[in-house]
Amino acid sequence: MRNVLSVTSECVPLIKTGGLADVAGALPSALAEHGWGMRTLMPAYSGLIAKAAAKKVLWQSDDLFGGSARVLQGLCGGNVMLLLDAPHLYERAGGAYGNPTDFADNPQRFAALSYMAAEIARGVLTDGWRPEVVHAHDWQAGLTATYLKQKNPYGVGTVMTVHNIAFQGLAPAALLGSLNLPLSSFTPDELEYWGQISTLKAGLVHSDVITTVSPTYAAELMRPEFGMGLEGVLATRAGDLSGILNGIDMDVWSPEADPEITSYSAKSLAGKKKNKQALLADFGLAKTDGPLAIVVSRLTSQKGMDLIAGAAPEFIANGGALAILGSGDPDIEDALRLLARDFAGKVGLRIGYDEALSHRMFAGGDVVLVPSRFEPCGLTQLYGLRYGTVPVVAATGGLADSVVDHNLAAAQMGVSTGFQFHPIDQISLSHCLRGVIAAYSNKSGWTRLQKRGMNQDLGWGASSATYAALYERVAK
Numbered sequence: 001m002r003n004v005l006s007v008t009s010e011c012v013p014l015i016k017t018g019g020l021a022d023v024a025g026a027l028p029s030a031l032a033e034h035g036w037g038m039r040t041l042m043p044a045y046s047g048l049i050a051k052a053a054a055k056k057v058l059w060q061s062d063d064l065f066g067g068s069a070r071v072l073q074g075l076c077g078g079n080v081m082l083l084l085d086a087p088h089l090y091e092r093a094g095g096a097y098g099n100p101t102d103f104a105d106n107p108q109r110f111a112a113l114s115y116m117a118a119e120i121a122r123g124v125l126t127d128g129w130r131p132e133v134v135h136a137h138d139w140q141a142g143l144t145a146t147y148l149k150q151k152n153p154y155g156v157g158t159v160m161t162v163h164n165i166a167f168q169g170l171a172p173a174a175l176l177g178s179l180n181l182p183l184s185s186f187t188p189d190e191l192e193y194w195g196q197i198s199t200l201k202a203g204l205v206h207s208d209v210i211t212t213v214s215p216t217y218a219a220e221l222m223r224p225e226f227g228m229g230l231e232g233v234l235a236t237r238a239g240d241l242s243g244i245l246n247g248i249d250m251d252v253w254s255p256e257a258d259p260e261i262t263s264y265s266a267k268s269l270a271g272k273k274k275n276k277q278a279l280l281a282d283f284g285l286a287k288t289d290g291p292l293a294i295v296v297s298r299l300t301s302q303k304g305m306d307l308i309a310g311a312a313p314e315f316i317a318n319g320g321a322l323a324i325l326g327s328g329d330p331d332i333e334d335a336l337r338l339l340a341r342d343f344a345g346k347v348g349l350r351i352g353y354d355e356a357l358s359h360r361m362f363a364g365g366d367v368v369l370v371p372s373r374f375e376p377c378g379l380t381q382l383y384g385l386r387y388g389t390v391p392v393v394a395a396t397g398g399l400a401d402s403v404v405d406h407n408l409a410a411a412q413m414g415v416s417t418g419f420q421f422h423p424i425d426q427i428s429l430s431h432c433l434r435g436v437i438a439a440y441s442n443k444s445g446w447t448r449l450q451k452r453g454m455n456q457d458l459g460w461g462a463s464s465a466t467y468a469a470l471y472e473r474v475a476k
């Protein structure tokens with residue numbers, strides 16, 4: 001086995017606020033099949049040491065960014081976890097980043113994570129393990145390559161993956177010294193971004209290669225509409241930028257083996273009807289002959305959630321119903337509360353985060369709505385495909401790469417797996433939903449559509465092979 005270190009701020013089953021945790025949790029076992037043994041470095045947030053039974057001390061110091069720290073090894077979900085135990089940074093209430101407002105010392109908290117990753121690449125672990133490649137995820141791990149550039153005795157290669165460019169890890173320039181960053185690096189060519197430090201930009205500039213989570217998003221990122229100010233940096237690194245589509249954990253997301261639901265399969269969809277009935281009851285919705293659309297999402301404008309309330313009345317008038325799970329922007333939450341009140345029995349809303357309920361929703365829904373304005377990859381459309389819950393997606397990023405639109409040609413060829421709409425606005429979402437209603441009324445056609453999605457290989461096989469090839473390229 002060759003060694004690779006993954007650096008992440010969240011990872012299932014230990015802690016999850018979004019799709020990054022799913023990807024970080026699924027990659028190690030997928031990569032093992034290609035000869036890469038991955039350890040995962042992440043902060044030991046409150047309670048995680050016990051959860052991962054992390055007992056083996058592999059490193060300790062009296063001073064990591066202002067307090068004592070240790071690296072503890074544990075095993076969780078089959079993955080080797082290296083938990084960075086630094087109580088002054090991570091032992092507190094408020095989740096990974098601070099809830100409801102971000103912790104003021106997040107720059108230090110995640111710089112420490114990145115710094116530790118570089119130290120591990122320099123061979124500090126007492127069991128002698130060190131990686132040939134470090135794979136950093138998002139702004140939280142963005143400074144890894146920067147620190148490693150300062151001293152890299154073993155020539156360890158670096159990969160930076162962008163899951164969401166909207167979060168850029170901005171910090172005041174005054175923190176340079178306390179983050180162990182030289183003043184000389186504070187230039188537009190390196191980590192300066194409009195007068196501030198950007199840890200994401202640092203990662204984009206200093207890593208050997210950059211990936212994002214779909215081919216279409218990789219191309220989009222170099223355009224001003226999507227690059228969020230970093231399009232120029234990305235364009236200069238176009239030759240080192242690639243898009244690798246996320247997979248899903250086919251065991252965790254399996255309609256045949258999911259403990260939350262009545263099981264079913266592409267061969268026998270009978271169980272899915274029971275799941276629909278249970279879901280309607282759970283959300284207080286009336287029985288319906290039309291399609292039940294589900295939404296499992298952060299309720300933000302990135303996710304296009306402000307388009308739902310406008311498109312819903314016509315969808316409901318045409319026989320549809322809606323079950324929504326999520327939390328986020330207070331204005332969007334309010335608009336959806338009003339919708340649920342005005343269409344009681346047709347629209348159900350659960351504000352909050354509930355993993356088990358999300359499984360029951362993918363099992364019980366007929367369609368899953370993903371109207372994102374931008375979407376690096378998106379996972380919920382993949383869960384939808386796997387569960388025969390036909391995805392209705394905006395034609396952007398990874399959504400465009402993973403769903404074959406049910407247009408005339410694709411329908412005639414028998415290759416469609418869902419519905420895409422563009423431009424990303426309410427008019428075209430509404431138009432698309434009319435198409436959904438029509439397609440749903442053709443029962444045998446709909447079943448074929450469901451089965452095509454369910455029979456698709458959505459696992460990590462192909463993508464993990466691509467990551468392995470990339471590691472091979474950057475390992476010196």
Ligand SMILES: Nc1ncnc2c1ncn2[C@@H]1O[C@H](COP(=O)(O)OP(=O)(O)O[C@H]2O[C@H](CO)[C@@H](O)[C@H](O)[C@H]2O)[C@@H](O)[C@H]1O
Nearest residue numbers: 018019020163297298326352353354355358376377378379
């Ligand atoms: N209220 C709720 N209750 C239960 N579960 C909920 C929930 N709200 C969301 N989820 C779950 O959280 C995850 C969200 O993942 P996404 O990929 O859709 O977006 P996210 O923006 O977090 O990820 C970013 O990183 C991922 C990973 O690369 C990219 O796919 C994506 O495009 C990018 O924006 C899914 O597993 C979803 O089921």
